[in-house]
Amino acid sequence: MKIAALAQLADPARCPRLVVKVGSALLVGKDGQPRREWLSALVAEIAAARAAGQEVIVVSSGAIALGARRLGLAKGGRGSLSDAQAAAAVGQIALAGLWAELLAGHGLTAAQVLLTLEDLEDRRRYLNVTATLGTLLAAGAVPVINENDTVATNEIRFGDNDRLAARVGQAAGAAGVLLLSDIDGLYDRDPRQPGAVRIPVVKGVTPEIHAMATGGSSSGLGSGGMTSKLQAAEIAELAGIALAIIDGQPTAPIATAFGAERGTLFLPRGRKQARKAWLGGKLRMRGSVHVDAGAARALEGGSSLLAAGVTQVDGEFQRGDAIAVLGPDGAVLARGLSEYDAAECARLMGRHSREHEALLGYAPRSALIHRDQLVLL
Numbered sequence: 001m002k003i004a005a006l007a008q009l010a011d012p013a014r015c016p017r018l019v020v021k022v023g024s025a026l027l028v029g030k031d032g033q034p035r036r037e038w039l040s041a042l043v044a045e046i047a048a049a050r051a052a053g054q055e056v057i058v059v060s061s062g063a064i065a066l067g068a069r070r071l072g073l074a075k076g077g078r079g080s081l082s083d084a085q086a087a088a089a090v091g092q093i094a095l096a097g098l099w100a101e102l103l104a105g106h107g108l109t110a111a112q113v114l115l116t117l118e119d120l121e122d123r124r125r126y127l128n129v130t131a132t133l134g135t136l137l138a139a140g141a142v143p144v145i146n147e148n149d150t151v152a153t154n155e156i157r158f159g160d161n162d163r164l165a166a167r168v169g170q171a172a173g174a175a176g177v178l179l180l181s182d183i184d185g186l187y188d189r190d191p192r193q194p195g196a197v198r199i200p201v202v203k204g205v206t207p208e209i210h211a212m213a214t215g216g217s218s219s220g221l222g223s224g225g226m227t228s229k230l231q232a233a234e235i236a237e238l239a240g241i242a243l244a245i246i247d248g249q250p251t252a253p254i255a256t257a258f259g260a261e262r263g264t265l266f267l268p269r270g271r272k273q274a275r276k277a278w279l280g281g282k283l284r285m286r287g288s289v290h291v292d293a294g295a296a297r298a299l300e301g302g303s304s305l306l307a308a309g310v311t312q313v314d315g316e317f318q319r320g321d322a323i324a325v326l327g328p329d330g331a332v333l334a335r336g337l338s339e340y341d342a343a344e345c346a347r348l349m350g351r352h353s354r355e356h357e358a359l360l361g362y363a364p365r366s367a368l369i370h371r372d373q374l375v376l377l
């Protein structure tokens, strides 16, 4: 049962498991204090969804904004990485405490889960997250997730909770991800420009859709802007998850947006095999290979990638690492797990399979990327 309208995200039959992501600007006021009343109303909506039989996972931002105020840090705690890490350490306790208190008011138990990018990039740790979330939900708890900002470094962090929410949705096998923002959806250009029009439904996050977004947060409290939301939509789409952006500002934002069908709904593609969904949502590639037009066509037809069609190898990757596959025009066509390391790929590129054993000195594998380990983008 596919989700084709915003309000269907509230239907436990179509969407048994929903991720709700709340941005910093909604949770924390301009004075640096939590927006308690607003959050109480949202928690009441979450409790109602649970009571109706829908499992809800919360992804909550706001730790840095809350902690910065308490520590008296400039620039909302985002002046340097060490400021952000310190602010998050202080803010996260307060944030988790607030969620726990308000959920308890409805008889619900909050479960704090702090994740780093690596926790979801590594397949074993990703499956561990899947298992933990499943256990928590089965026991009736409401997971409240944030990035573990205190240990995350610039090179290995999400930085925005939009992509984190999409990855969590994937790991949890959710059918829907709801991003509560300070805007009621994607507009065809910067919404401050005259004539900007909201797009109610997006079928495929194409380059034209990406061109509509500009990065940067409007409030100065958050981080990703519309750019990170579109990246999240892409991850969700590939994983067969519906993702929506709605205006989080009204009291009881979910009922308000669903009642008026007001927001942007990104339609999911057909659900992928779990392993392929994980691969498609991975954010870090260790390297890339360029392929010729013939190989690009073969991949689109569902074949494995053979070395004969490879024209260039970039990066320092090992066998089993995730790499990107670029077409003749330089656009990313696919991602996959390489059967060879970068040096072996360079040796084999452009050469036919019958030459491989002599080039390698051992029995070659059937392909450079097997089709079971390859996901088209």
Ligand SMILES: Nc1ncnc2c1ncn2[C@@H]1O[C@H](COP(=O)(O)OP(=O)(O)O)[C@@H](O)[C@H]1O
Pocket: 023, 024, 025, 026, 180, 181, 182, 183, 185, 186, 187, 188, 189, 190, 191, 212, 213, 214, 215, 216, 217, 218, 219, 222, 223, 224, 225, 226, 227
């Ligand atoms: N094409 C677009 N459509 C909608 N919003 C856009 C677009 N391009 C840029 N934006 C900006 O992105 C902002 C939403 O991102 P952000 O402030 O990071 O939200 P959040 O705090 O909810 O994560 C909007 O308020 C808007 O200023």
Ligand SMILES: N[C@@H](CCC(=O)OP(=O)(O)O)C(=O)O
Pocket: 022, 023, 024, 025, 060, 061, 062, 063, 064, 065, 088, 146, 147, 149, 159, 160, 161, 162, 217, 221, 222, 223, 224, 225
């Ligand atoms: N993990 C960070 C939030 C990252 C962030 O800014 O997210 P968002 O406000 O959703 O753009 C925090 O808790 O402060």
